[in-house]
Amino acid sequence: MRLLLVEDDAMIGESVRKGMQQDGFAVDWVQDGRAAELALETNLYDTLLLDLGLPRKDGLEVLASLRRRGNPIPVLVLTARDAVADRVKGLDAGADDYLVKPFDLEELAARIRALLRRKSGRANPVVQLGNLILNPATREVSLHEKPISLSAREFALLHALVERPGAVLSRAQIEEKLYGWGQEVESNTIEVYIHSLRRKLGTQIIRNVRGVGYMVQKQT
Amino acid sequence: MNSIRRRLLLWLLSGLALAVAATGARIYTQTLEEANELFDYHLKQMAASLPNDSFDPLPPSKSGGPEIDDGLVVQIWDRNGLQLYFSHPTSKLPQRAELGFSTVETARGSWRVYSALEQNNIVQIAQPMSVRQNLAAGMALRALVPLLLLLPLLGILIWLTVGRGLRPLDQMASALIRRTPDSLDPLPQDGLPEEIRPLVLALNDLLVRLARALESQKAFVADAAHELRTPLTAVQLQIQLAERAKTEEERREAFAHLKQGQLRAAHLVQQLLTLAREEPGVAARPHSTVDLAEVMRLVVSEHTPVAADRTVDLGVSEEKQAIIPGDFEALRVMLGNLVDNAIRYTPRGGTVDVALQLRDGTAAIEVSDTGPGIPEADRERVFDRFYRRDINHASGSGLGLAIVKNIADRHQASIVLENRVPGPGLHASISFPLR
Numbered sequence: 001m002r003l004l005l006v007e008d009d010a011m012i013g014e015s016v017r018k019g020m021q022q023d024g025f026a027v028d029w030v031q032d033g034r035a036a037e038l039a040l041e042t043n044l045y046d047t048l049l050l051d052l053g054l055p056r057k058d059g060l061e062v063l064a065s066l067r068r069r070g071n072p073i074p075v076l077v078l079t080a081r082d083a084v085a086d087r088v089k090g091l092d093a094g095a096d097d098y099l100v101k102p103f104d105l106e107e108l109a110a111r112i113r114a115l116l117r118r119k120s121g122r123a124n125p126v127v128q129l130g131n132l133i134l135n136p137a138t139r140e141v142s143l144h145e146k147p148i149s150l151s152a153r154e155f156a157l158l159h160a161l162v163e164r165p166g167a168v169l170s171r172a173q174i175e176e177k178l179y180g181w182g183q184e185v186e187s188n189t190i191e192v193y194i195h196s197l198r199r200k201l202g203t204q205i206i207r208n209v210r211g212v213g214y215m216v217q218k219q220t
Numbered sequence: 221m222n223s224i225r226r227r228l229l230l231w232l233l234s235g236l237a238l239a240v241a242a243t244g245a246r247i248y249t250q251t252l253e254e255a256n257e258l259f260d261y262h263l264k265q266m267a268a269s270l271p272n273d274s275f276d277p278l279p280p281s282k283s284g285g286p287e288i289d290d291g292l293v294v295q296i297w298d299r300n301g302l303q304l305y306f307s308h309p310t311s312k313l314p315q316r317a318e319l320g321f322s323t324v325e326t327a328r329g330s331w332r333v334y335s336a337l338e339q340n341n342i343v344q345i346a347q348p349m350s351v352r353q354n355l356a357a358g359m360a361l362r363a364l365v366p367l368l369l370l371l372p373l374l375g376i377l378i379w380l381t382v383g384r385g386l387r388p389l390d391q392m393a394s395a396l397i398r399r400t401p402d403s404l405d406p407l408p409q410d411g412l413p414e415e416i417r418p419l420v421l422a423l424n425d426l427l428v429r430l431a432r433a434l435e436s437q438k439a440f441v442a443d444a445a446h447e448l449r450t451p452l453t454a455v456q457l458q459i460q461l462a463e464r465a466k467t468e469e470e471r472r473e474a475f476a477h478l479k480q481g482q483l484r485a486a487h488l489v490q491q492l493l494t495l496a497r498e499e500p501g502v503a504a505r506p507h508s509t510v511d512l513a514e515v516m517r518l519v520v521s522e523h524t525p526v527a528a529d530r531t532v533d534l535g536v537s538e539e540k541q542a543i544i545p546g547d548f549e550a551l552r553v554m555l556g557n558l559v560d561n562a563i564r565y566t567p568r569g570g571t572v573d574v575a576l577q578l579r580d581g582t583a584a585i586e587v588s589d590t591g592p593g594i595p596e597a598d599r600e601r602v603f604d605r606f607y608r609r610d611i612n613h614a615s616g617s618g619l620g621l622a623i624v625k626n627i628a629d630r631h632q633a634s635i636v637l638e639n640r641v642p643g644p645g646l647h648a649s650i651s652f653p654l655r
Contacts, residue, residue, distance in 0.1 A: 011477070022464060102449060102453035
């Protein structure tokens with residue numbers, strides 16, 4: 001899952017990026033409104049974490065123009081403005097959730113997961129595909145009710161595939177979901193993760209569509 | 221006796237009583253004068269009308285003789301001084317008297333005496349003055365009684381009228397008492413007596429100023445709380461990352477970040493305190509005389525390590541002598557903030573010059589850097605609290621220049637910010653008036 005973090009404060013931005021990466025998200029971080037718009041135009045993100053008091057272009061303006069263009073990306077507003085009127089304004093401008101500073105990394109991650117869940121039309125926090133069960137909150141995976149231990153990247157890859165069963169994700173799309181800017185991707189890393197996942201889950205679940213990418217089978 | 225009502229009552233009643241007394245005295249003297257004229261005429265008439273021939277030498281008996289009213293005493297002598305008639309032999313009136321009117325003092329008070337020569341006899345008629353005085357006093361008293369009776373009535377009237385006149389004051393007081401500390405709307409001015417209007421106008425003026433001060437205080441506290449959120453958020457996140465750290469190296473790094481976050485929060489709190497202390501309206505510490513050159517040398521030496529750390533060349537380029545009345549500590553903070561900003565915005569290898577110049581009757585402390593300068597449009601706003609121009613320097617509190625402005629204002633100094641020509645760089649100049 002790839003997040004765009006828009007936060008002008010260097011310390012907060014650095015900490016959120018690090019914390020969310022530890023939770024298995026790929027995070028791109030920009031520090032002003034214009035850079036945020038540029039990033040949104042050139043990349044595909046699963047969630048936008050938006051501070052409101054931004055230099056160059058205010059967060060609310062970024063949000064409003066985003067919605068005007070019909071971009072449905074889930075938006076979580078992070079702000080120090082906690083007055084009810086501010087929250088209402090933020091939500092009315094098109095935010096999906098509102099988190100007031102200071103906030104907790106665990107809560108932030110939980111809210112991001114809730115947004116992603118809603119985006120994919122699920123109410124259940126657990127993702128299930130046949131006998132395979134993924135819990136994004138705890139990053140636990142079980143197959144036939146037997147727990148399976150995965151690394152953060154392996155989990156993120158599996159999660160990305162399981163979120164959209166039947167859809168083929170290209171290697172580039174998977175890389176985008178797994179890595180933020182500035183994180184070097186070795187040329188065969190994705191293959192290494194797929195290989196490792198197949199070793200742990202069996203070869204049937206993840207299928208290779210030759211020349212296109214990877215997918216998991218839709219369960220009927 | 222510090223009550224307008226009682227004081228008015230006392231003075232008005234005293235005045236009235238005095239007027240009544242004066243009226244009484246006037247009536248008395250006037251009546252007495254008239255009575256004198258009247259009675260004197262009466263005495264004269266009587267003397268003329270007394271029978272003249274029927275008087276024989278005085279009989280030995282005391283009885284007989286005409287009884288005369290009004291305490292009149294009549295004596296008649298013949299030419300030889302023989303007493304022919306004496307109405308009150310016991311009276312101690314003078315046996316002989318000059319002709320005409322005279323006033324005689326006796327043991328029984330003063331008498332009005334009239335003597336006349338009537339057909340060879342000397343007729344003397346005397347009347348006690350007390351008769352006239354009693355008459356006059358009676359007249360005066362009769363005139364005064366209604367006035368005296370009226371006095372208490374007037375007193376009550378004064379008491380009530382003054383109370384009524386002062387009622388707007390009571391109403392104002394109770395309106396003020398009912399107020400909560402934050403209801404600072406002006407008092408109503410309609411229908412107020414013109415004596416009280418200036419007081420209400422002055423009060424309203426004060427209320428407006430109070431409201432403005434309160435408003436700015438509230439805004440300051442809200443801004444401060446809001447601004448404190450940012451470093452506290454950073455600290456909270458850094459703590460969580462430190463908790464999550466798995467390796468010793470991660471933990472060390474996390475704690476190093478945490479320490480920076482804490483330093484930044486502490487710096488913000490320090491700046492907030494300084495600003496609150498320098499806020500206009502806060503009682504200024506007593507001014508002493510300050511050697512600006514000393515302030516400059518101290519600040520430059522304090523900032524030398526930071527400048528060296530960033531490889532910025534910090535130094536004094538010009539040092540005149542200037543002693544001004546001022547607050548040493550505040551001036552040190554002020555120049556410190558300017559120099560700190562200059563170092564912060566100057567790229568590595570740049571220069572920060574501090575100078576003390578004398579010109580046009582002012583002493584100017586100037587700080588020049590080789591940083592990016594400030595665009596014209598931002599030069600006013602940079603003095604606003606919490607205004608931050610550049611995200612790359614977000615670790616600042618946004619209060620530095622607000623503090624500089626407050627301290628400069630307190631010293632009647634003027635601040636000029638301008639970009640250096642040729643650039644790049646900012647030139648900040650603070651001019652203190654010299655006496």
